[in-house]
Amino acid sequence: MSWNNQGGGGPWGTGGGGQGPWGRGGMQPPDFEALLRRGQDRLRRFLPGGSGRGRGIALVVAAVVVLWLASGFYRVEPDEQGIVLRFGAFNRTTSPGLNYHLPSPLEEALTPKVTRVNRVEVGFRAEGASGRGQGGRPVQVPEEALMLTGDENIVDINFTVFWLIRNAQDYLFRIREPELTVKAAAESAMREVIGHTEIATAFAEGRGKIETDTQALMQQILDSYNSGVEITQVQLQKVDPPGPVIDAFRDVQSAKIDQQRLINEAQAYANNVVPVAHGDAARLVQEAEAYRQQVVRNAEGDAARFLSVYDSYKASEDVTARRLYIETMESILKSTNKIILDKGAASSGVVPYLPLPQLGTMAPTPPAASSAVPAPPVRGNAR
DSSP states (O other): OOOOOTTOSSTTOSSOSSOOTTSTTSOOOOOHHHHHHHHHHHHHHHSOOSTTHHHHHHHHHHHHHHHHHHTTEEEEOTTBOEEEEETTEEEEEEOSEEEEOOTTTTEEEEOOBSSOOEEEEESEEESSSSOTTTTOOEEEOHHHHEEEOTTSOEEEEEEEEEEEESOHHHHHHTOSSHHHHHHHHHHHHHHHHHTTSOHHHHHTTTHHHHHHHHHHHHHHHHHHTTOOEEEEEEEEEEEEOOGGGHHHHHHHHHHHHHHHHHHHHHHHHHHHHHHHHHHHHHHHHHHHHHHHHHHHHHHHHHHHHHHHHHHHHHHOHHHHHHHHHHHHHHHHHTTSOOOOOOTTSOTTOOOOOOOHHHHTTSOOOOOOOOOOOOOOOOOSOOO
16 A cells, blocks of 8 residues: 655645545545455355355354264273363263263363273283283293392292272372382382291292282282272292202202201100100109008008007016017917927937928828838927
């Protein structure tokens, strides 16, 4: 647009004293209709069609709007839970089925699988992308598998953790990289439990307790994070000594087994000998006690008998002394061989003695003729 400088009067032309910029003799105001027509002409150059171009534009805009609104429909599978975010913040949860949220960027929906059981491997990795859990040879990860036991031994442990999503909201917004978090918690919990367990227990009857304690400790750690994760099972795959020392470890274990066997044999021998010794000691004590009681009773009886004889002696000394003499001689002579001498016999004073007790034990002999003079009959013991 050029200025008309003819006739002077400033930038708005001649006669410009008190007139405005669109007054007589100055520039004409812009033609808005002409401008609109030129804009329509330029738009027609880019859009095909004839007189119905305006209606086509409206239809295109309406189709775009309908498609934008239809993008808010989403489906939640039976094993999933819908989480709706509005401007990036949690807004609501939705149940399985067909649901709707405001189109992006107003709202968006996340559908984590809350019933699927996930697994984390610690100490090893299944070989191959599709070989997980299908019997493929595992690849060992020593920095995860080697752990220190309570009795300061190194053990090689492989185990698997099974877990699922318990709270989808906490799972999505409380922790970052949930699988790595579960794995770190599993390794930490297992090292804690193994650090309080002896190696012999870990190899034998303690495996079940290790799994249970590790699962409980893992759940406690993840709950402290508000992770929304539930540990369903901890499964030990391998508990072995490290490969370089496995032979030496087996020798040590064999020596320990022999030691325990010898201890058991010695204990069995002690259990057999000690009761017998206790029984013999008790028997000797009882025999000694019986002998003591017997001696005491005999002494008491002898003392009582002596006192009784003494009392009888004091009452009748002659009779008592004679009775004691007779009883004493009877006790002495009853077990000895006796020879009886009769003072009224021949001058030699010897009387033939027939041993009647011995004759009873001798075999009978036929009688023989004898010219000996028959001996006179002899009575019993002389007093």
